[in-house]
Every structure is written in structure tokens, then in C-alpha cells.
Amino acid sequence: MVRSTLAALGSAEPGRGPASLDDLLASAELLLPMLDAIPNAAIFIKDLQARYVLANRTLVQRCGLKDLRPLLGRTSAEVFPAQLGPGYTEQDRRVLEQGEVLEDQLELHLYGSREPGWCLTHKHPLLDRGGAIIGLAGISVDLQSAGTAHPAYARLAAVDEHIRNHFHEAITLDTLTRIAGLSVAQLERYCTRVFQLTPRQMITKARLEHAHRLLQTDLPITDIALQCGYTDHSAFSRQFKQLTGFTPRQYRQAMGG
DSSP: HHHHHHHHHHOTTTSSSSHHHHHHHHGGGGHHHHHHHOTTTEEHHHHHHHOOOEEEEHHHTTOOOOSSSSGTTTOHHHHSTTHHHHHHHHHHHHHHHHHEEEEEEEEEEEESOOEEEEEEEEEEEEETTTOEEEEEEEEEEEEEOOOOSSSSSHHHHHHHHHHHHHHSSSOOOOHHHHHOOOHHHHHHHHHHHHHSSSSHHHHHHHHHHHHHHHSSSSSOOOHHHHHHOOSSHHHHHHHHHHHHHOHHHHHHHTTOO
């Protein structure tokens, strides 16, 4: 669904794309009522300056706005909380300037409670007929469990519980496959179906959620890294910045800590 929607928004191969971003928007606006009906995904198009030129209702509401107009012409850094907005815009620039394609990028979001929420983000450069980048299209899909009806849910729940109880330790795939009674390939496939995450992403998610809480305390960042299962400060900082756009220190400062 994510890939097909991106394709519908105009992420085309050279020679098949729109003549301009305005032409693409004229077509994309016809899809907006359908995109507005998707409550668990923020869908958007941005121009070469990483400014919003189209967004669905879900994104508008998460920016605390009543309608689309105040969002248009602004970047993520201008509309999202200071903890995360600049990181999203930095990511946009990689797509727009380097043609980078993002698929299944696990990202931390902050909601009104300031508690972390998670999504999988996809961003594609938009190309005109000559193959030049004219903007980007993106979707951020909220993580949602497939529910307990999945045949492998009981096994996967045990895996999830082990990760949540032991994220501060080194967790191997061998341990998780033994708990689940599944092969590595089966574990990867079922975790993706039920939790929308690979086992490694599940470990990262548990660690970063704990880091989010600890960064609101006075605990030294090196100690936070160790308590979250990282072997050193640099490994923790590198992964934290990848998922938030901030180093842990910058994130703490932005949180007012």
C-alpha cells in the first residue's frame, strides 16, 4: 500500500514523470480525499526547498492545525517540535539533494503527551520527465500490531517480552529463535507481519524508548548508553541520531533537560 501510494503521487522513472511539480500537484490533489481517509499514516509532498506543498488530514492534525493552508510553504523544522523537526528536514535534504530513497526507516515521534511513538517512514524523490528531482513524496506509517489472531502471536509475544526485559543486554538472533521455536527466516517474516518490525528493529525500539525516558534525567549520557544495551557512548549516539536527527546531548537540551 505504501509503495503503491508513492507511485500514485508521481515517483516515476525518467521519461515518465510529470512536466513540473505543479503538474504533479494538479493530479495529486484529486487523490487527497482518499489520502485524508487514512488515519494511521501521514502522507505528504514537498518541494525542492523541503517545504510542504501537499499533505493529508492526518499530518495536518499532528501538526496541531485545523486545515492544510498554514502548513503549506513550511518545512518540518518549522512545524514539528524542536526535538525532532530539524532532523526530519535534514533527512528531506538528503532525498532532494542526493536522490536518496528511504524505505522502512524506523523513526521516533513525540505526541502530545511527550511520550514516544514510532512510525516507519518512506521517502522517494520525485522526478520530472528529464529525470531531474523536483520534490519528494513521503509516508510515515504508525506502527500497529496485527493483533493476537495471528497463528504465531504467542511465540512472538514471548520474543517481544524477552526483548523488553533484556534490551540492556546483548540479544542475539539465536536467543530469539530459540524462544520462538522458529528459524531465523520465519522469525524475521512473522515479526514483520505482526509487529511491522524486524527483530533487530524491535531491539532498537525498546532501547531508544528507554533512552528517551533517561534523557529527561540528570544521568550521564555514557551511563544511559550502557543502561540501554550499547557498548559505548559513540555507538549509542550514532544510532540515536539516525533515528531522531539529534545526538543524545542535543535531544536532552531540546527537551529542556
